Amino acid sequence: MPECSVYYQPESISEAVNFLASSERTLKPLAGGTDIVPAMRKGEMNIDGLVDLSKIPDIRSIKIEDNEIKLGSLCTFAQIERSPLIQTKASLLAQAAGAVGSPQIRSLGTIGGNIANASPAADTVTAFIALDAKARLESTNGTRSVLVSELLCGVGKTNISSNEIIAEISFKIPSENNQSGFIKLGRRKALAIARMNLAMIITLHDGLIDFARVSLGAVGPNPSRNTNLEEFLIGKKPSDSLIDSFAQFAGEEVSRMLGSRASAAYKCEAVKGIVRDLSSRLFLGSEQVVI
Amino acid sequence: MAQYHLEMKVNGNSVALDIDPGLRLLDVLRDCLHLTGTKEGCSEGECGACSVILDGELVDSCLVFAPQASGREVITIEGVARNGELDYLQQAFLDAGAVQCGYCTPGMILAAKVLLDRNPHPTRQEISKAISGNICRCTGYAKMVQGVELAAASKEAKEGAVRA
Structure with a gap:
């Protein structure tokens, strides 16, 4: 039985941040609970209590404002996966959300929780990084907006203060003619934590790639963009030979990123497979699956 | 506390x-x-x-x-059962022999129910995906997928009969 001496259920963000600021106890915001509930039971949390965000109504919406998609931090993976707006405007994010855990976990887990948990293998975080998404954080000191990539600072670590709550995640809508996607390599199809994941966005102009975003997860403490891989694609024409050379280069990049880590030998080979698969989908519209 | x-x-x-x-x-x-x-x-x-x-x-x-x-x-x-009458899924799991030790069965039935409520005619692949978060240690998955297909068919047949 977990020790939970405080369980507070605010009905608005301002109530939540006021409670966090005024309490002298060590509290943690509770979003979906898929990581916190089992961790509490195993005694791994070392906190006095929880601020349950599930009763705050206005942090669950998906909307477009000023050419940006704005997602409430408590949007579940299932909501994102099924949203026609996300499917059409940011397909990589819908695919990433659909790759998380199991149907049960996708109905509970939230995008805000995925960021705050700061797992190296967080599926939607890899997509958010590719989208250069920002998080809006609220506290009694006011609002701040930070790139998701800058919030993450190590395995399980973020720059989110103990009195702050993630309220919203937003990103510019990728241009109309973009191709985007997400792919994950897991030990099995269902319920796998990614051994590696990859999100990409490209756009073409006159048959040549003129914009590329490449984000890799589980090849470092947090998912990150790889600008070398992005630059490699710029100005090139999508083709089978480009897929070959891009996959080869991705292997070299992963090898460089992982250095002498035990997983390096496996991952620098395996990344070629996921790069090949996702690039084929984006460059050639091919659905061939190589894993 | x-x-x-x-x-x-x-x-x-x-x-x-x-x-x-x-x-x-x-x-x-x-x-x-x-x-x-x-x-x-x-x-x-x-x-x-x-x-x-x-x-x-x-x-x-x-x-x-x-x-x-x-x-x-x-x-x-x-x-899931209504007025003492088994749901289509429960009956279909019995008919298809989809119950072995029974421990996973409640979760499987509910996973399948959510699927059929949204998608009355799922493909085998959709059924597998819908029950992908449920483990059966007796490994009786094939019969369960058949059970869900059977439930979908018997529900349609009965509702068709009512309409006709």
Whole structure:
């Protein structure tokens, strides 16, 4: 039985941040609970209590404002996966959300929780990084907006203060003619934590790639963009030979990123497979699956 | 230890009880409401034995603190049969021989129910995906997929007959 001496259920963000600021106890915001509930039971949390965000109504919406998609931090993976707006405007994010855990976990887990948990293998975080998404954080000191990539600072670590709550995640809508996607390599199809994941966005102009975003997860403490891989694609024409050379280069990049880590030998080979698969989908519209 | 006043709907009935907020929905269902059809397996969201339907969505009740379910509607395996009559899925699982030890069966039925409520004619692939968060250690998956197909067909046949 977990020790939970405080369980507070605010009905608005301002109530939540006021409670966090005024309490002298060590509290943690509770979003979906898929990581916190089992961790509490195993005694791994070392906190006095929880601020349950599930009763705050206005942090669950998906909307477009000023050419940006704005997602409430408590949007579940299932909501994102099924949203026609996300499917059409940011397909990589819908695919990433659909790759998380199991149907049960996708109905509970939230995008805000995925960021705050700061797992190296967080599926939607890899997509958010590719989208250069920002998080809006609220506290009694006011609002701040930070790139998701800058919030993450190590395995399980973020720059989110103990009195702050993630309220919203937003990103510019990728241009109309973009191709985007997400792919994950897991030990099995269902319920796998990614051994590696990859999100990409490209756009073409006159048959040549003129914009590329490449984000890799589980090849470092947090998912990150790889600008070398992005630059490699710029100005090139999508083709089978480009897929070959891009996959080869991705292997070299992963090898460089992982250095002498035990997983390096496996991952620098395996990344070629996921790069090949996702690039084929984006460059050639091919659905061939190589894993 | 803090106390929490929990009010929710379970299988169509309103329930209200005072609980330790650190209890999971699973604990409240089994230990407070004695709805022991919901099983505890791995306690970390890997096995799906504790699956219930929360506001129409399939969830692992071991990953939900009971207060998160307040004001919401829960359906457990006990709420699937109506007026003493088995649901299509329950009957189809029996007919298809999809029940072995039975431990995963409540979760499987509920996972399949969420699928059929949204998609009355699923493909085999869609069925497999819908039950991908539920583990059967007897490994009787093939019969379960057949069971779901059978349920979809018998539901359609009966509803077709009613319409005709």
